Amino acid sequence: MTMSLIEKPAPDFNMETALGNGRDFGKVALSDYRGRWLVFFFYPLDFTFVCPTEITALNDAHEQFAALDTQVLGASIDSKYSHAAWINTPREHGGLGPLHFPLASDITKQVSRNYGVLIEEEGVALRELFIIDPEGIVKYQVVHHNNVGRSVEETLRVLQALQSGGLCAANWNPGDPLL
Numbered sequence: 307m308t309m310s311l312i313e314k315p316a317p318d319f320n321m322e323t324a325l326g327n328g329r330d331f332g333k334v335a336l337s338d339y340r341g342r343w344l345v346f347f348f349y350p351l352d353f354t355f356v357c358p359t360e361i362t363a364l365n366d367a368h369e370q371f372a373a374l375d376t377q378v379l380g381a382s383i384d385s386k387y388s389h390a391a392w393i394n395t396p397r398e399h400g401g402l403g404p405l406h407f408p409l410a411s412d413i414t415k416q417v418s419r420n421y422g423v424l425i426e427e428e429g430v431a432l433r434e435l436f437i438i439d440p441e442g443i444v445k446y447q448v449v450h451h452n453n454v455g456r457s458v459e460e461t462l463r464v465l466q467a468l469q470s471g472g473l474c475a476a477n478w479n480p481g482d483p484l485l
Contacts, residue, residue, distance in 0.1 A: 309422035310447065311421065311422070311436065311444040311447055312444055312445070312446070312447055313443060313444065313445075314443070314444055315442055315443060315444075316336055316346070316436065316438045316442050316443065316444050317336075317417070317420035317421055318335070318336050318337075318420075319334075319335060319336050319410075319417045319420070320333065320334070320335045321333070321334055321335075321381065321410040321411055321412055321417060322334075322386045322410070322411045323386060323389070323408035323409060323410045323411065324386045324387075324389035324390040324393060324408060324409050324411070325408050326365075326393065326404055326405030326406055326407055326408060326409075327393075327404060328390050328393035328394040328404060329390070331386050331390070332408060334379065334408060334410055336438075336442060339377055339379075339438065339442075340440065340441075340442060341440050342375055342376065342377055342440055343374065343375060343376035343377070343437065343438070343439060343440060343465065343468075343469070344376065344377055344378075344379060344436075344437070344438040345364070345371065345376055345377070345378045345379070345435065345436075345437055345461060345465070346378075346379050346381070346435070346436045346437075346438055347360070347364070347378075347379070347380050347381070347433075347434070347435040347436070347456070348380075348381050348382065348412075348418060348421065348423045348431035348432065348433070348434045348435075349361070349380060349381075349382050349431065349433055350382065350430040350431055350432075350433065350452050351382055351383070351384060351430055352382060352384040352388045352389060352391075352392045353388075353392055353395075353400065355400075356433070356452070356453060356454070356455045357382075358392075358397070358400060358401065358402055359455050360433075360455045360456055360458075361380055361402055361405070361409075362397060362402060362403070363455075363458045364378055364380070364407075364458055364461075365378075365402070365405045365406055365407070366458075367458050367462065368406040368407075370462055371462070371465075374462075374465055374466065374469060376465060377407065378406070378407040379407060379408060379410060380407065380408075380409045380410065381409070381410040381411075381412050381417060381418075381431070382409070382411075382412065382430070382431060383411075383412050383413060383415050383418060383429065383430055383431060384411060384413070385411050385413055386409075386411040388411075389409040389411060392409075393405060393409070412431070415429065418431045421434070421436070423449070430452075432449050432450075432452065433449065433450040433451070433452050433454070433455070433456065434447065434448065434449040434450075435447070435448050435449075435456055435461060437461070437464065437465055437468060439468070445468050446464050446465075446468065463478075463479060463480075466480045470484060472484030472485065473485035
C-alpha cells in the first residue's frame, strides 16, 4: 500500500478535473505545476464526513498558500461530475461550495496506485498528502487513518520549513532560527 516517495520524482499524472467554480471541467498534469510548489492531497470519497472539513480548510487557507507560491490539488477516485456536484452543494448541506483549486478525478485509480495510496480491497485512496517542490521532487508525505483529518496549519508550517532551505528543528516555526 503506502510507500515512501520522499526525495523521488513525483509520479506523473494526467487527470480530468472539476474546476473550483463547480461549472467547468479541465485537465491537469504534474507538468502544469513545474516551477511552483504543489500540495497534492488524496481523500477517500466525495460526499463523506471528514473530507469536506479538510478540503474547505485548505480552501480557506488559499491566500496563505498563494503567498508561498504554492498551488493545491485534490484527488479522489470519484468522477469529475461527482466533484462538480459536491462543489455545487453548499457547505451547510455537507458540500464544499466554490473552491480556489480543482478536484481531480482518478476514476481509473492508476494515479492512486502510482502514489501508493490506494486501498485495493476498498477501492478508495488513503487520506495522504504530498508536498512537491518546483522541480517535481516529493519533499513531504503524510498519511492519516481515513477517520482523521489533516492539519492545514502543519502543512503550511512544513511547507515554510522546506522553503527555508535550512535545517529546521522540531516545532520550528517561521521566524525561528535555523540549525
